[in-house]
């Protein structure tokens with residue numbers, strides 16, 4: 429048994445007492461255990477949807493960070509200030525590389541077209557990447573996914589995914605994401 433304060437007189441009484449022995453106030457049936465009994469079904473559903481949205485936004489947000497880094501790296505590449513340490517040999521057609529954005533995000537976005545890649549890089553918002561992914565303009569693979577270099581063009585490289593859920597799909601990524 430637990431002691432609770434009577435809401436009327438403030439005296440400590442047993443939570444099992446039917447009424448306050450001091451002022452006679454009838455006990456409220458177990459206010460502590462007041463769990464919302466119905467709505468569990470809908471809450472579960474909504475909870476799962478919310479979790480899915482949360483996971484997606486984390487994935488997308490993390491992926492977007494990479495785009496920011498890529499865009500920033502592009503700007504500073506003329507001086508070579510920030511890009512010198514992360515510089516690597518440009519990918520060549522037919523090579524196998526590993527897709528890594530260089531950040532802690534678990535995923536890497538692969539764009540269906542160069543335009544989609546440039547659009548997201550130019551817009552510079554989480555929403556732009558999310559919109560492109562939702563619209564089918566990009567898909568997501570795990571960091572470290574093996575890819576085949578299909579086409580190279582300066583900053584942008586076309587790759588074919590060699591493993592994972594998206595195996596066989598091709599798309600465009602910043603060339604610097606194609607690590608040896």
Ligand SMILES: [Zn+2]
Pocket residue numbers: 434435436437438439448449450451452453
């Ligand atoms: Zn009382």
